[in-house]
Amino acid sequence: MVTIQETEINERGALAVKRAKELGRPILVSEVHKIDTVNPLAFFKAGKERFCGERFFWKDPTDEIVLVGLGISKQIQSDQVTDRFFHVEKEWEKFLKDSLIFNTYTEIAVGPVMFGGFSFDPLKEKTELWSKFADSLFHIPKYLLSIIRGQAYLTTNAICTSHDDLSLFSKIIEERNLILHSITTNYRAKSTSLIRTNEIMPEKWKESVDGVVKELTNGPLKKVVLARELRLIFDGQIEAENVLDRLFSQQQESFIFAFESNGDCFIGASPERLVKKQGNEIFSTCLAGSISRGETEQEDRLLGEKLLTDQKNLIEHQYVVEMIKEALEESCHEIILPDKPQLMKIRDIQHLYTPVIGKCHKDTSLMLLVERLHPTPALGGLPKEAAVEKIRQVELLDRGFYAAPLGWADYRRNGEFAVSIRSGLLQGEEASLFAGCGVVADSEAESEYLETSLKFTPMLRALGGK
């Protein structure tokens, strides 16, 4: 059982009340405790009763950083189009100003952390599908479990207003203890069965690929990523816990995420990092170009070799490398990337992969990097603006948060965003899955269609439909 020694809370609480009164506005009080190791999925489940709809989950592919948030102490949300990344950054800094943070640890991603993301294209006409997610949406949780290189920390965040007194803190301690005492690895959510799969306009989608290929041959556009949707219907409410459990065991090489908002849950297992910033160190990923895994080791190797020499896929990949290099050069004084792609093999698919590392200039912020990078030609196309415009015109899908930056930022300017592909939106008894592919001049609609089908596999399996 996880316990926390309460020794200083009264002192800290009194300080917080005093500061909120002096400033005449609410302030954040945050305290961090090192705790015994906790199973992150069990912690997520322990929040179900109290915080269902207000939770998030994050795990990076190396298991270095696992984050689970319960409850919302503050929400940063907006549908602002211009400067949307900087708007979030400003709101985050404003929220942190004058806060009281009791954190004696130097690890990243402990203490106040915001988690969330952005829509792919705020100018795309919105449909009902994504009505529960604003174009920019971040949550600062009430309770954050951070497991950093195997060490567990619990951050408690509270908003203290000028009208509060110490009873606020005794309520928080009570709630925190209830959560900690209800962590169990025996929790089982109800399971559901898939009853129908509805592929959304596959023929029209192929026509849109053909149309774009024609333009790529003649015009200034070089690449456009086109995505499509699979709608699944179940015989009962889909439990995010079950999907997370399965992603956790089936997709260990990927970022695993879940983000609940107003009853819906955006969830997935993405192999693609957009950017990580730790101090002035930057990590990014070029991931584009795909082929299936083989049934046998030999077939798998041959498929990998084919991908490494396939001109269509190499071009598709190279556009991403060029753009990311250019985008990071502006903010970094050192960038290292191999001159040839390697293979990234994940359970259902292999990709061309070029890792990028760099050192950024002193004042570079995480959101500046996100702004420069999103969308890379692995999700949007090349040239960036023209490709996004083309997607806006021809794509049949409201992408919402799919293919967009999703991740976290801590109060010390570190953070990481993945690109939220291989994902789906859970909505009660239904789910939408999303998959896209890089269309270049040499693309063929049928093979791009099959590539997107392959990309649905991880989420389909996690939902019990494979």
Ligand SMILES: C=C(O[C@H]1C=CC=C(C(=O)O)[C@@H]1O)C(=O)O
């Ligand atoms: C857009 C997706 O994948 C991107 C990432 C890797 C490979 C891709 C490709 O080969 O087309 C895509 O650019 C998706 O999975 O929905």
Ligand SMILES: [Mg+2]
């Ligand atoms: Mg492709």
